[in-house]
Amino acid sequence: MFKNNYVMEDLVVEKLRSSDEEMSVIISAKNCTCDELEAYIIKAGGRIKHKFDIINAVAAYLPSVGVKSAAREQFVGKIFLDDKVYKSMDIASITVGSHYANELGYTGKGVTIAVVDTGVFPHNDLIRPTNRIIGFKDYVNENSAPYDDDGHGTHVAGIVSGNAFSSRGKHMGIAPDSNIVGVKVLGKDGSGSISDVIAGIQWIIANKNQYDIKILTLSLGTKPKTSYREDPLCQAVEKAVSSGITVVAAAGNNGPDKKTIDSPANSPNVISVGACDDRLSDSPSKVILADFSSRGPTLDGLNKPDILAPGVNINSLNNHNGYQRLSGTSMAAPIVAGCAALLLEKNPELSPREIKKILSSTALHLPLTQTEQGAGLLNFRELIDTTNYLPKSNHLDFTPSLGESKASNIKSGFNNWFWVVLILLIVLIL
Numbered sequence: 001m002f003k004n005n006y007v008m009e010d011l012v013v014e015k016l017r018s019s020d021e022e023m024s025v026i027i028s029a030k031n032c033t034c035d036e037l038e039a040y041i042i043k044a045g046g047r048i049k050h051k052f053d054i055i056n057a058v059a060a061y062l063p064s065v066g067v068k069s070a071a072r073e074q075f076v077g078k079i080f081l082d083d084k085v086y087k088s089m090d091i092a093s094i095t096v097g098s099h100y101a102n103e104l105g106y107t108g109k110g111v112t113i114a115v116v117d118t119g120v121f122p123h124n125d126l127i128r129p130t131n132r133i134i135g136f137k138d139y140v141n142e143n144s145a146p147y148d149d150d151g152h153g154t155h156v157a158g159i160v161s162g163n164a165f166s167s168r169g170k171h172m173g174i175a176p177d178s179n180i181v182g183v184k185v186l187g188k189d190g191s192g193s194i195s196d197v198i199a200g201i202q203w204i205i206a207n208k209n210q211y212d213i214k215i216l217t218l219s220l221g222t223k224p225k226t227s228y229r230e231d232p233l234c235q236a237v238e239k240a241v242s243s244g245i246t247v248v249a250a251a252g253n254n255g256p257d258k259k260t261i262d263s264p265a266n267s268p269n270v271i272s273v274g275a276c277d278d279r280l281s282d283s284p285s286k287v288i289l290a291d292f293s294s295r296g297p298t299l300d301g302l303n304k305p306d307i308l309a310p311g312v313n314i315n316s317l318n319n320h321n322g323y324q325r326l327s328g329t330s331m332a333a334p335i336v337a338g339c340a341a342l343l344l345e346k347n348p349e350l351s352p353r354e355i356k357k358i359l360s361s362t363a364l365h366l367p368l369t370q371t372e373q374g375a376g377l378l379n380f381r382e383l384i385d386t387t388n389y390l391p392k393s394n395h396l397d398f399t400p401s402l403g404e405s406k407a408s409n410i411k412s413g414f415n416n417w418f419w420v421v422l423i424l425l426i427v428l429i430l
Contacts, residue, residue: 011080025062028080037075047061047062052199054201078230080194087186088333107345112178112211113217114182114183116201119147119149125317132163134180146182155314155330156219157180159174160173160334162176171315204216214348233264249267255293256292259297260295269356272374273307273336274293274294275289276289289373308378362386
């Protein structure tokens with residue numbers, strides 16, 4: 001039916017067969033510039049949504065006949081459907097938590113994390129006593145002031161950076177002095193387009209020096225349809241990594257099936273994070289993999305995720321100046337992003353590759369396969385004890401604030417506070 005079908009992603013071909021309506025597509029250029037491709041799209045009756053200089057591509061609305069014509073042009077690399085991405089959140093409801101970072105004296109001060117999500121609500125825990133939402137970009141409604149009409153992005157930001165102002169120290173994030181740049185690419189239903197996510201990543205790369213952005217966390221994803229080498233979203237995150245930004249991505253909530261890692265978590269140079277459930281464990285070895293957490297390998301045969309972090313019913317910020325409990329790899333990813341911020345606070349010259357290596361090499365290996373856990377469970381205490389990146393703090397000797405039922409379970413199974421810190425003191429307080 002179509003000449004040179006290999007130029008078009010299978011989803012594009014399927015949609016062309018079933019509909020003659022205008023299509024939203026991402027088109028990569030071959031042997032031409034984005035400007036030249038833009039001129040062709042307009043001439044073919046299309047409308048440009050975004051130009052992606054970082055991956056030499058455009059996102060456009062194009063009539064079906066224009067899509068067919070573009071597939072025959074020598075300067076067109078490949079045509080992808082501008083598919084949906086979704087927040088990586090599960091519906092389970094159990095709580096875990098701790099304020100390890102603050103008690104150790106490492107707070108992420110001076111480090112900026114970009115949260116690409118549903119937006120960021122100016123919660124008291126992010127703006128008082130000092131406003132740490134230092135930038136905001138909205139690709140959904142084009143508002144200039146920070147907001148979040150879903151709440152997911154605010155929850156993610158709180159896990160990374162909440163300072164527990166409203167809860168008087170109870171619900172504290174991993175890096176409570178870090179700064180946040182919110183990039184809204186998902187709507188109030190928690191979904192958005194691949195092209196808006198890429199546009200957000202491109203904006204972050206362009207503005208990383210202005211806001212001193214060191215980390216990008218993505219608690220969202222979409223089912224990969226092709227190799228990461230061709231996937232426009234994976235290409236975008238790879239550009240972010242090569243620009244010096246550490247990218248942390250949720251592995252996805254498509255478990256327990258294998259080969260379910262989302263894009264862009266399937267990209268080799270990002271830190272892809274799966275979720276574990278530690279609520280019933282009385283030792284680190286008994287932590288279990290969350291049933292919803294996506295498993296590898298990827299379509300390219302890569303072992304993913306890279307690491308695990310708690311992700312079952314994490315208590316963090318909502319978009320009404322309160323708190324809520326959410327579960328998913330969406331919640332596990334910002335825990336890792338927060339720990340990366342602590343590393344960068346003390347060692348600002350660390351590269352994304354070095355951060356990934358440090359976190360992976362100090363992880364606690366669990367009795368799971370590599371395609372379930374990657375390197376294992378995020379293990380911040382081991383990092384402090386075995387590396388020079390975060391020297392031991394004078395504040396290590398403390399008793400964590402745990403709920404009575406949680407504390408009693410822990411005391412019955414742990415022989416000393418070392419193990420308490422190992423598994424519990426890397427997440428948010430109950």
